[in-house]
Amino acid sequence: MIFTLFGCVAPGVVADTGSVPPETAADTATAGPIPLPFPPAAVDLDATEGRVWFALSAQSATHDIGGTELAGYGYDGVAPGPVLRARVGDEVTVELHNALDTPTTLHWHGMSVPNEMDGVERVQTPIPPGAGFTYTFTATHAGTFWVHPHVDTARQVDLGLYAAVVVTEPTEPQADHDVVLVFDAWGEAESGVGAADDHTPPDPRTQVWTVNGAVSPVWTLEPAQSVRARLLNASNTSYLSLSWPGARLLATDQGLSASPAAVEALVLAPGDRAEVEVLASGGTVEVSTAMWSPAGGASYGEPRTLLTVVGGEDGPEPLAFVFSGAAPSIDPGRTDLLYTFSGGAPDEDWLINGEAWPDVTAANVELEADVIIEVRNLSATSHPFHLHGHRFEVLSVGGVASPARRFEDTVDVPIRSTLRLRMTADNPGQWLVHCHLLGHEEGGMMTELVVE
Ligand SMILES: [Cu+2]
Numbered sequence: 001m002i003f004t005l006f007g008c009v010a011p012g013v014v015a016d017t018g019s020v021p022p023e024t025a026a027d028t029a030t031a032g033p034i035p036l037p038f039p040p041a042a043v044d045l046d047a048t049e050g051r052v053w054f055a056l057s058a059q060s061a062t063h064d065i066g067g068t069e070l071a072g073y074g075y076d077g078v079a080p081g082p083v084l085r086a087r088v089g090d091e092v093t094v095e096l097h098n099a100l101d102t103p104t105t106l107h108w109h110g111m112s113v114p115n116e117m118d119g120v121e122r123v124q125t126p127i128p129p130g131a132g133f134t135y136t137f138t139a140t141h142a143g144t145f146w147v148h149p150h151v152d153t154a155r156q157v158d159l160g161l162y163a164a165v166v167v168t169e170p171t172e173p174q175a176d177h178d179v180v181l182v183f184d185a186w187g188e189a190e191s192g193v194g195a196a197d198d199h200t201p202p203d204p205r206t207q208v209w210t211v212n213g214a215v216s217p218v219w220t221l222e223p224a225q226s227v228r229a230r231l232l233n234a235s236n237t238s239y240l241s242l243s244w245p246g247a248r249l250l251a252t253d254q255g256l257s258a259s260p261a262a263v264e265a266l267v268l269a270p271g272d273r274a275e276v277e278v279l280a281s282g283g284t285v286e287v288s289t290a291m292w293s294p295a296g297g298a299s300y301g302e303p304r305t306l307l308t309v310v311g312g313e314d315g316p317e318p319l320a321f322v323f324s325g326a327a328p329s330i331d332p333g334r335t336d337l338l339y340t341f342s343g344g345a346p347d348e349d350w351l352i353n354g355e356a357w358p359d360v361t362a363a364n365v366e367l368e369a370d371v372i373i374e375v376r377n378l379s380a381t382s383h384p385f386h387l388h389g390h391r392f393e394v395l396s397v398g399g400v401a402s403p404a405r406r407f408e409d410t411v412d413v414p415i416r417s418t419l420r421l422r423m424t425a426d427n428p429g430q431w432l433v434h435c436h437l438l439g440h441e442e443g444g445m446m447t448e449l450v451v452e
Pocket of ligand 1: 384
């Protein structure tokens with residue numbers, strides 16, 4: 001059944017890949033179930049306690065999307081790239097070698113790195129082909145983050161330059177299996193020239209989703225072992241509305257949730273992450289996404305299976321996580337920073353506060369200020385709000401207070417809604433604020449926040 005579904009949508013992959021035609025098409029009809037692959041672990045080159053040292057190469061790669069080969073990019077030649085793991089407090093060094101034929105950078109999405117390590121053009125000259133750059137920072141917070149280029153962003157991410165960054169808190173209980181599941185969508189103007197210019201919402205019915213690069217894989221759990229899965233939506237423009245029977249939500253972008261929740265209609269916008277504990281026991285469950293469109297949210301069509309999870313006889317062991325149960329902060333009612341999202345009509349830029357990048361007015365806040373941010377979406381599509389170098393608390397969405405305290409760096413702003421956020425401006429520098437639909441970002445929906 002899995003392969004029947006894929007067979008229906010495979011032509012979409014071929015048709016929507018722009019300038020990168022498929023080279024071969026394998027006979028998927030005779031293949032067996034695809035075991036869920038996992039990205040390799042990046043090798044720590046420094047044995048010193050409290051320090052990790054990684055070397056990465058941005059290079060050309062060939063991606064096999066359910067039997068269709070696509071020419072693209074990958075860190076160390078794979079997408080998703082190697083998982084970079086550190087512990088809170090570690091000094092992290094990452095040497096990037098650029099083996100592409102185009103300049104690139106590394107942006108540490110969600111991490112509070114020093115401003116000069118942020119990988120954006122305001123603070124770093126992009127690394128030329130054949131050259132390298134060494135990023136150094138301290139891992140300050142636990143969570144699931146990711147790294148991707150922040151130059152020529154839509155095209156380079158689209159082609160496969162992304163990798164998960166996992167920062168663990170040593171005092172948390174350790175799972176027997178702590179794994180990363182990276183979702184990407186293909187057929188959303190993927191992998192073709194013009195991706196950055198394409199503001200058309202993709203059709204969720206015809207996209208091909210991959211989990212760690214595989215289409216509809218099967219994950220067979222080992223019996224009586226605990227499982228913590230870190231989810232990342234690395235797609236350029238496509239939302240997930242995830243359901244995972246038996247799993248419980250452990251964390252959002254920035255570490256443990258205040259209280260666990262069922263994984264049901266969990267919206268993961270492009271750039272968003274979540275952590276779940278896999279508790280399905282005995283039987284087999286399907287992890288699926290409901291049809292979800294940025295132009296309105298829940299959409300028509302049947303849910304799509306992304307991954308089949310086969311539980312062992314004894315099922316996984318639960319983990320003894322301690323959730324704070326904390327309520328969200330009280331909204332003080334004032335607004336220190338206001339961002340309005342608008343624009344996007346045909347032949348119009350995407351706008352923040354009426355301005356399109358790079359012709360924007362930077363906002364300023366004082367270092368260590370307690371900043372209340374209001375984000376208003378006046379446009380006809382959702383936008384994932386992303387702030388560099390900081391985490392923020394979500395106070396309310398559409399006037400409804402968050403049910404529990406949660407910290408994010410990427411949060412969806414639904415159509416016609418208002419979000420209230422609170423952050424401590426604790427990281428000095430020039431920071432980008434933008435929509436994480438990468439076509440919107442490159443279409444102007446980006447501005448700057450100066451913390452000094
Ligand atoms: Cu947007």
